[in-house]
Amino acid sequence: MDFNKQYSTYVDIIETELNHLLPEQNVPEGILYKAMRYSLLSGGKRIRPVLSLAVCDMLNGNIFDVIDFACSIEMIHTYSLIHDDLPAMDNDDYRRGKPSNHKVFGEAAAILAGDGLLNTAFEVMSRAVIKMSEKNEKQLNSDIGTNGLKAMELVAKASGAGGMIGGQIIDISGIGALGNQIDTAKLSEIEKLDHMHMLKTGAIIKASVLVPAMIAGSDENRLSALAGFSESIGLAFQIKDDILDGDGYVALLGVDRSKTMLDSLISKASVFLYPFGENAGFLTQLAGYIANRSA
Amino acid sequence: MDFNKQYSTYVDIIETELNHLLPEQNVPEGILYKAMRYSLLSGGKRIRPVLSLAVCDMLNGNIFDVIDFACSIEMIHTYSLIHDDLPAMDNDDYRRGKPSNHKVFGEAAAILAGDGLLNTAFEVMSRAVIKMSEKNEKQLNSDIGTNGLKAMELVAKASGAGGMIGGQIIDISGIGALGNQIDTAKLSEIEKLDHMHMLKTGAIIKASVLVPAMIAGSDENRLSALAGFSESIGLAFQIKDDILDGDGYVALLGVDRSKTMLDSLISKASVFLYPFGENAGFLTQLAGYIANRSA
Numbered sequence: 001m002d003f004n005k006q007y008s009t010y011v012d013i014i015e016t017e018l019n020h021l022l023p024e025q026n027v028p029e030g031i032l033y034k035a036m037r038y039s040l041l042s043g044g045k046r047i048r049p050v051l052s053l054a055v056c057d058m059l060n061g062n063i064f065d066v067i068d069f070a071c072s073i074e075m076i077h078t079y080s081l082i083h084d085d086l087p088a089m090d091n092d093d094y095r096r097g098k099p100s101n102h103k104v105f106g107e108a109a110a111i112l113a114g115d116g117l118l119n120t121a122f123e124v125m126s127r128a129v130i131k132m133s134e135k136n137e138k139q140l141n142s143d144i145g146t147n148g149l150k151a152m153e154l155v156a157k158a159s160g161a162g163g164m165i166g167g168q169i170i171d172i173s174g175i176g177a178l179g180n181q182i183d184t185a186k187l188s189e190i191e192k193l194d195h196m197h198m199l200k201t202g203a204i205i206k207a208s209v210l211v212p213a214m215i216a217g218s219d220e221n222r223l224s225a226l227a228g229f230s231e232s233i234g235l236a237f238q239i240k241d242d243i244l245d246g247d248g249y250v251a252l253l254g255v256d257r258s259k260t261m262l263d264s265l266i267s268k269a270s271v272f273l274y275p276f277g278e279n280a281g282f283l284t285q286l287a288g289y290i291a292n293r294s295a
Numbered sequence: 296m297d298f299n300k301q302y303s304t305y306v307d308i309i310e311t312e313l314n315h316l317l318p319e320q321n322v323p324e325g326i327l328y329k330a331m332r333y334s335l336l337s338g339g340k341r342i343r344p345v346l347s348l349a350v351c352d353m354l355n356g357n358i359f360d361v362i363d364f365a366c367s368i369e370m371i372h373t374y375s376l377i378h379d380d381l382p383a384m385d386n387d388d389y390r391r392g393k394p395s396n397h398k399v400f401g402e403a404a405a406i407l408a409g410d411g412l413l414n415t416a417f418e419v420m421s422r423a424v425i426k427m428s429e430k431n432e433k434q435l436n437s438d439i440g441t442n443g444l445k446a447m448e449l450v451a452k453a454s455g456a457g458g459m460i461g462g463q464i465i466d467i468s469g470i471g472a473l474g475n476q477i478d479t480a481k482l483s484e485i486e487k488l489d490h491m492h493m494l495k496t497g498a499i500i501k502a503s504v505l506v507p508a509m510i511a512g513s514d515e516n517r518l519s520a521l522a523g524f525s526e527s528i529g530l531a532f533q534i535k536d537d538i539l540d541g542d543g544y545v546a547l548l549g550v551d552r553s554k555t556m557l558d559s560l561i562s563k564a565s566v567f568l569y570p571f572g573e574n575a576g577f578l579t580q581l582a583g584y585i586a587n588r589s590a
Contacts, residue, residue, distance in 0.1 A: 028465055028491075029462070029464050029494065033456060088381075088402030088403045088406060108383045111378055112467075119455035123452060129444055133444060145428070145440070153422055157418060160414035165407050165414060166324035168407055169327040170323055170324050
C-alpha cells in the first residue's frame with residue numbers, strides 16, 4: 001500500500017480509538033473531559049502511536065492487542081504538551097494552530113486536564129493488560145499478560161522522572177544547569193543536548209517502538225534492533241525540529257552539520273530494519289518522512 | 296498493641312519504603328528528585344497507606360504484597376497536594392508547616408514534581424504486579440498477579456477523571472458550577488457537596504481500603520463491608536476537616552448537625568467492621584482517631 005494511504009489508515013484507527021477511550025461525559029465534572037478531549041483530539045501527526053501500530057504490523061502482530069497502548073502513549077504525549085504550554089513553563093498561547101489548553105479552559109483546568117490524561121493512560125493500559133491476561137487464561141497461550149505488564153512498566157519508565165519528565169526539567173533549567181548536579185564538566189555541549197533529548201523525547205519514542213515488540217514476545221535480537229531503530233529516529237526527529245526552528249543542534253553545529261547528522265541517522269535507522277526484510281517497508285519510509293517533513 | 300504505637304509502627308514502615316522507592320539521584324536531572332522528595336518525605340499523617348497496611352493485617356495478609364501499593368497511593372496524594380497548592384489553583388504558600396513545593400523549587404519544577412510522583416506511582420505498582428505475577432508462576436497459587444492488576448486499575452480509576460481529579464475540577468469551579476453540566480437543579484447543596492467529596496477525597500480513601508482486600512482475594516461480602524467502612528470514614532474525614540476549618544459542611548449545616556453527622560458516620564464505620572471480629576480493633580480505633588484529631 002502507498003505510504004501516505006497507510007499512514008492515514010493508521011491515523012484513522014487511532015483517532016477512532018482515542019475518541020472511544022475518552023468520550024464526552026454528561027457528569028458534573030464534564031468540563032474536565034471537555035478540556036482533556038480538546039487537546040487530545042486536536043489533530044497532530046500521531047507519530048508515536050503510528051510507530052506502535054506499524055511495528056505491530058511489521059511483526060505480524062494483532063493491532064487490537066496494541067492499540068490501547070498506542071493511544072495511552074499519545075495521551076501521555078498530549079498531557080506533556082498541555083503542561084509544557086503553561087505560563088510557568090514555556091508560556092505558549094497556541095498549539096497546533098489552536099489556542100493552547102489553558103487559554104481556553106484556564107490554568108487550573110489545564111493542569112488538571114494534563115493530570116487527567118496521564119492518569120487515564122495508566123487506567124487504559126491497566127484495563128488492556130487485564131483483558132490480555134484473561135485471554136491468556138482462556139487460550140493457554142504464552143504469557144501475553146506478563147508481556148503486557150512489562151510493556152506498561154516500560155511506558156511508565158519512559159514517561160517518568162527517568163525519562164520524559166527528567167528531560168523536561170533539564171530543558172526548563174537549561175542544559176547549562178546540568179553541571180549543578182553531577183560533574184558534567186567533561187561533557188561537551190552536544191553530549192548534554194543529547195542527554196536531554198534522549199530523556200525528553202527519545203524515551204517515549206523508544207517505548208512506542210518497543211511496546212508492540214514486547215507484546216508480540218520478540219526475542220532479544222529483535223528488541224535490540226528495534227531499540228537501535230527507535231534511538232536513531234528519535235534523535236533524527238529532534239534534529240529535524242531544530243533545523244525547522246533554527247535552535248538546539250543547529251545553534252551548536254550549524255545547519256550543514258545538522259543536516260549531515262540527520263541523513264546519517266536516517267540511514268542508520270534503515271540498517272536496523274534489515275532483519276525484518278520486506279515487512280519493514282513502511283517503517284523505512286516513515287524514517288524518511290520524519291527527515292523530510294516541513295512542520 | 297497500643298493504638299498509637301501500632302500507628303507509628305505502620306508510619307515507620309511507610310517512611311522507610313517511600314525513601315527506598317524514591318532515593319536521591321546523582322543525575323543531571325537530580326533537582327527533579329529533590330523536588331519530589333521534598334514533598335513526599337515531609338511528614339503528614341499517612342492515613343491512606345496506614346489504612347492499606349491495617350486492612351492487610353486485619354485480613355491476615357502479607358504486608359510486603361501491599362506496601363508498594365500503599366506507598367503509590369501516598370505518592371498520588373502528595374502529587375495532588377503539590378498541584379493543588381499552585382498559584383493557579385489554591386495558591387497556598389505553606390503545606391504541613393513548610394513552604395509549599397513551588398515556593399521552594401519554582402512553579403515549573405513543582406508542576407513537573409507532581410507529574411513525576413503520579414508517574415512514579417504507576418511505575419512502582421507495575422513493578423509490584425510483575426513481581427506478584429512471577430511469584431504466582433513459581434508458587435502456582437491462586438491468581439495474585441491478576442488481583443494486583445485489578446488493584447492497580449482501581450487506584451487508577453480512583454485517582455483519575457472519574458475520581459480525585461474530577462472532584463478537584465468541581466472544587467475549583469465551585470459546587471454551584473455543577474448545574475452547568477447536567478440537570479443538578481434537583482440536587483440539594485448537601486448532595487452536591489457529597490458528590491464532590493466522594494470524588495475528591497472519598498475515592499482514593501476507598502481504594503486504600505479495598506486494594507489490600509483485593510490483593511488478599513477477599514470475597515464479595517467482605518469487599519462490600521470494606522467499601523461501606525471506607526465510604527463512612529472518607530466522609531467523616533471530610534466533615535472533621537470542615538469542623539476544624541469552619542467551611543464546607545459546617546457552612547451548610549452548622550456545627551451541631553455536622554458533629555451529629557460525624558458521630559453517626561463513625562458508628563456506621565464500626566458496624567461495617569463487625570464481620571472481621573477481634574481483628575478489627577485497630578481500624579475501629581482509627582475511625583475514632585479520624586473523628587477526634589485536632590489537625
